[in-house]
Amino acid sequence: MVRWFVVTPDMHRVHHSLNRREADHNFGFTLSWWVHVFGTCRAQPTHPHATMPLGVARFQSPRDQQIDQLLLQPFR
Numbered sequence: 001m002v003r004w005f006v007v008t009p010d011m012h013r014v015h016h017s018l019n020r021r022e023a024d025h026n027f028g029f030t031l032s033w034w035v036h037v038f039g040t041c042r043a044q045p046t047h048p049h050a051t052m053p054l055g056v057a058r059f060q061s062p063r064d065q066q067i068d069q070l071l072l073q074p075f076r
Contacts, residue, residue, distance in 0.1 A: 003043070007032045014045045018053040018060075022046065 015026040025042035028035045035041040045052045
């Protein structure tokens with residue numbers, strides 16, 4: 001019931017999924033009723049939350065996860 005009013009961590013995590021159909025949902029950042037009104041709510045991901053792949057497909061290598069590369073990502 002809380003998810004109808006406030007974005008929960010699980011809702012936000014779905015937005016960061018590597019699965020494009022999930023990543024294009026749950027755009028609310030504080031109030032979640034917007035995503036319900038506009039039909040962009042994805043309540044549960046395809047994979048369980050604990051094993052759901054996250055991030056941007058282009059930046060998945062171990063090198064991309066190093067601090068220097070993380071700081072440069074917005075400019076790439």
